[in-house]
Amino acid sequence: MSGKDTYKDLLKTGNLKSTKHRNALLETLEQSGLPLTAEELFLRLKEKNVSISLSTVYRILETLVDKGFVIRSQLATGNKALYELSHKDHHHHLHCVRCRQIFPVDGCPLEDYEQLLADRFGFTVTGHNLEVFGYCEKCKDHKQDG
Amino acid sequence: MSGKDTYKDLLKTGNLKSTKHRNALLETLEQSGLPLTAEELFLRLKEKNVSISLSTVYRILETLVDKGFVIRSQLATGNKALYELSHKDHHHHLHCVRCRQIFPVDGCPLEDYEQLLADRFGFTVTGHNLEVFGYCEKCKDHKQDG
DNA sequence: CTCCAAAATAAGAATCATTCGCATTTGCAT
DNA sequence: ATGCAAATGCGAATGATTCTTATTTTGGAG
Ligand SMILES: [Mn+2]
Ligand SMILES: [Mn+2]
Ligand SMILES: [Zn+2]
Ligand SMILES: [Zn+2]
Numbered sequence: 001m002s003g004k005d006t007y008k009d010l011l012k013t014g015n016l017k018s019t020k021h022r023n024a025l026l027e028t029l030e031q032s033g034l035p036l037t038a039e040e041l042f043l044r045l046k047e048k049n050v051s052i053s054l055s056t057v058y059r060i061l062e063t064l065v066d067k068g069f070v071i072r073s074q075l076a077t078g079n080k081a082l083y084e085l086s087h088k089d090h091h092h093h094l095h096c097v098r099c100r101q102i103f104p105v106d107g108c109p110l111e112d113y114e115q116l117l118a119d120r121f122g123f124t125v126t127g128h129n130l131e132v133f134g135y136c137e138k139c140k141d142h143k144q145d146g
Numbered sequence: 147m148s149g150k151d152t153y154k155d156l157l158k159t160g161n162l163k164s165t166k167h168r169n170a171l172l173e174t175l176e177q178s179g180l181p182l183t184a185e186e187l188f189l190r191l192k193e194k195n196v197s198i199s200l201s202t203v204y205r206i207l208e209t210l211v212d213k214g215f216v217i218r219s220q221l222a223t224g225n226k227a228l229y230e231l232s233h234k235d236h237h238h239h240l241h242c243v244r245c246r247q248i249f250p251v252d253g254c255p256l257e258d259y260e261q262l263l264a265d266r267f268g269f270t271v272t273g274h275n276l277e278v279f280g281y282c283e284k285c286k287d288h289k290q291d292g
Numbered sequence: 293c294t295c296c297a298a299a300a301t302a303a304g305a306a307t308c309a310t311t312c313g314c315a316t317t318t319g320c321a322t
Numbered sequence: 323a324t325g326c327a328a329a330t331g332c333g334a335a336t337g338a339t340t341c342t343t344a345t346t347t348t349g350g351a352g
Binding site: 163164165166183184185200201204205208225226227 | 337338341347349
């Protein structure tokens with residue numbers, strides 16, 4: 001499940017060289033399953049004894065976003081960007097405002113809406129971002145707390 | 147339509163003093179109708195001969211967001227936050243990726259979805275952000291251009 | 293109206309995520 | 323194996339936002 005060249009073919013489709021940094025970063029994103037910040041990735045790579053510069057993490061992420069292999073998102077409140085693999089099906093996340101946990105939710109409620117926008121406004125939709133805030137099951141009872 | 151104390155009552159409901167800066171900023175947001183960055187607000191205030199510091203623009207915006215009078219949002223791609231009045235009905239925006247124009251759209255396609263999230267995941271939704279990207283009517287023909 | 297304490301502002305420094313510049317190393321086609 | 327373009331390391335630079343502190347303004351008490 002974990003090799004140096006696991007993502008060689010994927011990278012090749014983007015005309016990108018297969019480097020240990022790119023493979024390790026992609027593997028880390030895959031193992032996470034949840035979106036991570038550049039710094040979180042940097043730290044997880046360190047734990048795996050992958051020596052890498054934070055600049056390189058950012059550079060690799062930028063490249064992978066350009067190629068469409070990675071999705072970048074940014075919370076309205078948060079200051080750091082989040083990155084996750086895009087090879088999974090399109091989906092969204094629930095953000096618990098108390099414990100900060102992120103819950104992925106399969107599927108998307110916006111397909112009909114995008115068609116409506118095309119019909120009514122002549123707007124050709126190419127993508128969207130949706131983030132939902134609230135209290136997760138464990139935190140809903142503490143809704144009043146600080 | 148334009149006075150120094152136009153928003154005195156609104157501000158009072160938030161225990162905020164009615165200052166010329168706050169009134170002018172709120173008036174500018176109201177006149178815009180579209181979300182603006184802190185810097186855009188700063189420049190529009192200058193044009194109105196309102197002498198204000200950029201730090202103050204940020205500080206006022208933070209205060210108004212805390213009180214719920216202003217909505218702050220951040221594009222996944224963009225680096226600057228956008229601010230708009232929240233006293234209007236809940237709505238979303240279309241972002242043209244070519245001409246960068248923003249088109250407000252009344253209404254929200256997510257009410258049913260939020261109920262579904264509550265039922266299926268026990269997640270108590272308190273809010274959401276939705277941004278739709280694509281090509282506006284004028285730009286759709288140039289979809290291939292740089 | 294005058295005066296005071298609290299709140300708000302100006303100005304610039306500080307912060308922090310992200311990007312850049314350039315020297316060095318690495319991947320990969322030949 | 324060789325050479326060159328691509329990738330990386332590392333520190334400096336950038337830019338949006340926040341913070342610090344002195345000064346000014348507001349709203350209310352007297
Ligand atoms: Mn979606
Ligand atoms: Mn909405
Ligand atoms: Zn929670
Ligand atoms: Zn357009």
